[in-house]
Amino acid sequence: MLLKFAFQDFIEDRKFRNTTSVNIQNHKVLLGGFIDYCILNEVINVEDVSSGHVKSFLMSCQEKGNGASTINTKLQKIRAFLNYMVEEGMIKENPAKKVKRLKEDVKINVFTDEQIQQMLGYYRGLKRREKSYFAYRGYMMIVTLLGTGIRRKEIINLKWSDVDLTNLTLFVFGKNRRRETVLMTEKLVKELSAYSLFCQRHFKTLGEYVFVDSKNNSMTDNSIMLVFQNLQKKMNFSDVRVSPHTFRHTFCHRMAMSGMSAFAIQKMMRHENIAVTMRYVAMWGNDLKEQNDKFNPLNTLDI
Template identity: 55%
Template sequence: MLKFALQEFYDDRDYKNISQNTIDNYKEILKQFETYCFEHEIVDVNDISKSTVMGYLTECKRKGNNATTTNSKLQRIRAFLNYLVEEEIIKDNPSNKIKKAQEDIKIEVFSDYHIKQMLNYYRRLKQRDKSFYAYRDYTMIVTFLSSGIRRTELTNLKWSDFDVTNARLRIFGKSRKHEVIPITDKLIRELSSYKLYCQQNFGEHNLNEYIFTNRENKKLTTNAVQNIFKRLAKVMNFKDVRVSSHTFRHTFCQKCIQAGMSTFAIQKLMRHSSISVTERYAAMWGNDLKEQNDKFNPINSIDV
């Protein structure tokens, strides 16, 4: 039965210490796939065919899912069916015969205008009513922009990870291991100022071990961060870019590339598993580098 097989799969992911965020993502996508199967009277995993998976993905596309989203769903379904093969519940994985959809290579980044608009919005709020949300969300944006960390990594940040003396942050990364990255004096000042505000707001002895919390002084969740940016997006009303934590990460990477930072250094800061990932970003923004070089090259002002 499909529903029992799904529960066994979730239990297996949990046993293998897969992060809760990843398990939740599996559940969200596979629940949709399960519903599609039931609607087509498929209750036994042995009855899932290539056409079943293709039909589901086609329906997702009709509902507005882009190639990146449908590929992500295919990846999750494929992992589930691979598990069934490993457990000898089914003989072959029908989704292995499905090729990924061609994705448009377009990565959104914030312009300097976007960044100034967002920061100025929170500055005005801080000056007007000294809102906890304004202080927290302003510091959150500065942290994203200055470090390029992921949303989950930000919510896992603890004050004990903030090393002022050595100017670095300890990150609990995507691969479920701790890594250390350097941080700038500006970020140190912003985090130190925010820490002082939290101590005054919650009480020095009530400071939460996590840097970013909600108004009740409890650890901020990744969904809460997502909702913060959804609200900010409505206020900013940008027509040309998506307001999300990952857009900040892409912006950090782009700015580093445009400033001339080495690919190796960017890989270490972004904590990409392979330098080929970083090289794809570098190739993507190569035209920007050429434009900058054409505009600012010192030979422009020399008569040769």
């Protein structure tokens, strides 16, 4: 089968499987680069793709400055494509399975208390001076992300009907497309209640979605990206990216540092596999050492 048609067939299959538009676009860009590379090097049919072609493509990406994380992501997309070709009977085995992932220097940045206060202070100031909806929305987004650790797509799709202020819970559709329960604290419920009243006064009616645009319609991937890009420019943090995922990492980090068990963190983060949770916990080993050095009971004993 011609590679270009196999690629098109794969994309159509992802759409049929209800893959998100973001992932579809990632497949088109990251996997599309590999398809173009193969065709340029006269590998026209999917049956002709070898592990050597996969390696040489990834090496060329490395030479262009791609880091280990990007290389591994591209390899993941290539493997998914070739696995699909195996499923469809186009090839007998996946040649990309023989290509090993690169070792990554894993470091996940999180916000400090000072940075969190700076961001909240920025929106508090706007709320006092302008009393604009965008100031209230920005403040409430940060508080919600920090208080629940929900994902970018989940906060975009969050509806008021999903918010149970009485039982202190949120309902979201997670990564696996299942309806999941997220716990809230009384502090977050108080903030959401005040925000709800402001929205009713500002728009004259409470819309369907919790976070909306100027016309009371749901936000898009692009509009929420612009919110955090603007906040990044205002804060000018040099060591951490301002994004919904950084807030999620911060949420996880604070739970790990508080001494919460890995099992409980897994449930709070809604990780399907506890191995994912353990990777996060292991990353903050240095922080745990600092906490142990500071608070170990032996510090107060005269021995």
